Amino acid sequence: MDARHHDPDVDVDVLIAGAGPAGCAAAIACAAAGLRTVLAERLAGPAARPGEALHPGAESLLARLLPGGFADAVGARHTGITVGWGTEPRFEPYGQDESGPWRGFQVDRRRLDALLLDRARGAGAEVRLGCRVGEPVVEGGAVTGVRLGSAAPLRTRTVIDATGRARWLSRALGLTSPLRSPRLLIRYGYATGSCPRRDTAPEIAADRTGWTWTAQVSRGRYQWMRLDFVPEQARLRGGPPPDFAGLVPEGPARSADVSWRLCPKTAGPGWFVAGDAGVVLDPASSHGVLRALLSGWTAGSLAVGVAAQALGEGDAAGMYRRWLLDGAERDMAELSARYAQLGAHGFG
Numbered sequence: 001m002d003a004r005h006h007d008p009d010v011d012v013d014v015l016i017a018g019a020g021p022a023g024c025a026a027a028i029a030c031a032a033a034g035l036r037t038v039l040a041e042r043l044a045g046p047a048a049r050p051g052e053a054l055h056p057g058a059e060s061l062l063a064r065l066l067p068g069g070f071a072d073a074v075g076a077r078h079t080g081i082t083v084g085w086g087t088e089p090r091f092e093p094y095g096q097d098e099s100g101p102w103r104g105f106q107v108d109r110r111r112l113d114a115l116l117l118d119r120a121r122g123a124g125a126e127v128r129l130g131c132r133v134g135e136p137v138v139e140g141g142a143v144t145g146v147r148l149g150s151a152a153p154l155r156t157r158t159v160i161d162a163t164g165r166a167r168w169l170s171r172a173l174g175l176t177s178p179l180r181s182p183r184l185l186i187r188y189g190y191a192t193g194s195c196p197r198r199d200t201a202p203e204i205a206a207d208r209t210g211w212t213w214t215a216q217v218s219r220g221r222y223q224w225m226r227l228d229f230v231p232e233q234a235r236l237r238g239g240p241p242p243d244f245a246g247l248v249p250e251g252p253a254r255s256a257d258v259s260w261r262l263c264p265k266t267a268g269p270g271w272f273v274a275g276d277a278g279v280v281l282d283p284a285s286s287h288g289v290l291r292a293l294l295s296g297w298t299a300g301s302l303a304v305g306v307a308a309q310a311l312g313e314g315d316a317a318g319m320y321r322r323w324l325l326d327g328a329e330r331d332m333a334e335l336s337a338r339y340a341q342l343g344a345h346g347f348g
Contacts, residue, residue, distance in 0.1 A: 011156070012036045012038045014158045015146050017040050018277070022292040022296035024119070025116070030125070031125040035303070039120055046117060049110065050223070052106075053106050058105070058287075061290070068119075070107075072111055076217060077106070078106070080092050083203075085338065085341065086341055091201060106218070132149070142269035143271040144156065158270055159270060159271045167273075178261070179259055180347070184257070184259045184282050187253045189224055189254060202215035224244055260280060267316070272299035279291065279324065285335050
């Protein structure tokens with residue numbers, strides 16, 4: 001769909017806040033369709049973030065977003081995951097077809113974000129780094145603009161919030177994202193050396209106290225993550241897990257809040273919320289980056305439909321809300337059931 005006719009009453013067709021996977025996917029969808037697109041990011045460039053294991057199903061979407069390829073962001077490939085969910089760990093392959101086994105990816109987030117950002121620029125988006133978005137302009141219940149610094153507000157047709165857990169637009173509109181789980185913290189870190197057990201497949205091992213994830217992220221480099229169901233338990237534990245005892249840690253362990261949150265309203269007249277700004281689940285849900293990419297692409301595609309007058313704003317917002325919330329509720333129900341098997345409750 002081409003939406004190259006421009007409305008003289010707006011300065012830009014789409015303003016996207018946040019240049020992570022969700023924001024870049026939205027910018028690519030909008031700019032490639034001919035919309036005047038501004039992608040604003042408060043940081044000066046892609047930042048280092050925990051690596052991500054992606055299911056083979058992400059390959060088709062990444063190929064569409066990055067037609068030039070994304071091999072530079074891939075540190076390791078694997079044909080399945082070793083899972084010990086309250087049981088003895090065993091290897092679970094992804095599957096295969098006539099071409100051979102399906103293979104997942106271990107991606108470097110800084111490199112992936114840089115590739116997506118370059119693709120957004122190449123598609124025609126105006127990228128503004130080191131740019132902090134201010135208050136949205138709301139008129140008649142619709143978001144019609146955004147203030148960027150001290151300049152006059154940019155008049156927009158659509159605003160997409162992809163600011164992650166900062167939840168810029170939701171907070172400005174007074175929308176809360178209530179907790180849907182106990183408070184959850186993960187600790188994670190990296191180590192270098194040799195761990196042949198992890199070179200063939202990542203592993204997640206869970207019991208009544210929580211779960212531990214270990215994976216090779218690139219040759220000679222490994223990542224670990226630990227989630228304790230009771231945060232106070234984390235104080236009793238040290239750094240890397242026993243499997244990594246012979247490796248050299250890369251600095252101290254870090255931590256992140258991964259408590260579940262779900263914004264009850266993820267779209268409205270003139271706006272969408274994508275990625276972690278709308279839904280946060282802990283890494284055991286297994287597809288945080290994929291959800292971000294899909295939600296950004298979907299929000300951007302619906303913005304294109306509105307600009308081309310193929311969709312009304314209300315219809316686009318309703319379609320997006322149902323799609324995102326239904327998927328999030330399914331993911332929460334499935335992961336809640338898996339945690340209940342371990343005796344952990346209060347999720348969902």
